[in-house]
Amino acid sequence: MTVSEIRTPKTQKASWGTSLQVSDDLWRLRLRNPNTGGRDRIIVNTYVYAGADTLAVIDPGWPSTVDHLEAALAELGLARDLADVDYWLYTHAHIDHMGAAALLEKRSKAPHIAAKSLTPFCPKWHRFQDEIHDWRPWIQEAFASPHRERLLAARQHHGLLETHGPAALTRTEFIDFGERIQIGDLNLEFVDARGHDPHHGAFFERERGWLFSGDVILAVPTPICRSMHDDLDAYRGSIARLAALPASLILPGHGLHRRNSKDQPFEQLFERSLKYVSDFEKITRHTLSQATAPLDLYEIAIRSTPEQKILEPEARWWVHMALIDSHLATLVEHGFATRVEGPSGPLYHV
């Protein structure tokens, strides 16, 4: 195989977003988000499998893109409306992948296939979504004054509960790591892909070599944030697990999908993701080793950027701070750094 990357010219534009037919029975949708502020700008890859008798959607997207998803399915001739979908599948719980689940239940009777570990959170789905996406408890714990107060004010939270009210997931069919599910012609194995989210799995179709990898393998550093119970060591393990699969097509949650090729073998993608982790670890350790006095998280984050200043856009800066914090926590845990309580909050030194 020589194709390493699917070029964009085949992408079709529409009022609801873009579509790209990846294979005879697989589409990639990128739904336009009517909310354009902050994190809502993140574009998600929604995959639609349209088999002979089966229509399945993998990672249907943001709560605010549900109408655009319905418009896309109708315009592409895949469904009359959301009620025609037979399965909803989720790589992980984050709002841009699974935040719409309860809203979809109102418009579709199809089962929702998601990680078994999400069982306890389904009765209060919107509350759970709001809790994992509210970074304020983490800010409170991780930062020192005066940055703590400023960042808290910047993270005022408008959640799903406020917008849509309480909602339970009642049509969930849980899947455990290592289990398989038959979706039309697809026999999908749910592979443990935790780290970026404690409920993250990847769907692997062994015969076709398709790997729906969620947010494990991205072109940018995968966010790892303690506020969302993420875990660096688990993430490293997940990269190794996915790298060992005989995949021929990687279908990520964001960015371009890739076919394995001699020119750009998949090993490069997995190595790149591992290198992002080791580069962050290196710069965190370097910054601490250069400091003449204990530093707070914000200062370490600033000193760990190429130009020693906050990154643009804002979402990138938050991911950077979260990653530095995750590495600091791991360095403390492994005895390579020390966290002390200063007068204005936590400080770190080697």
Ligand SMILES: [Zn+2]
């Ligand atoms: Zn995610």
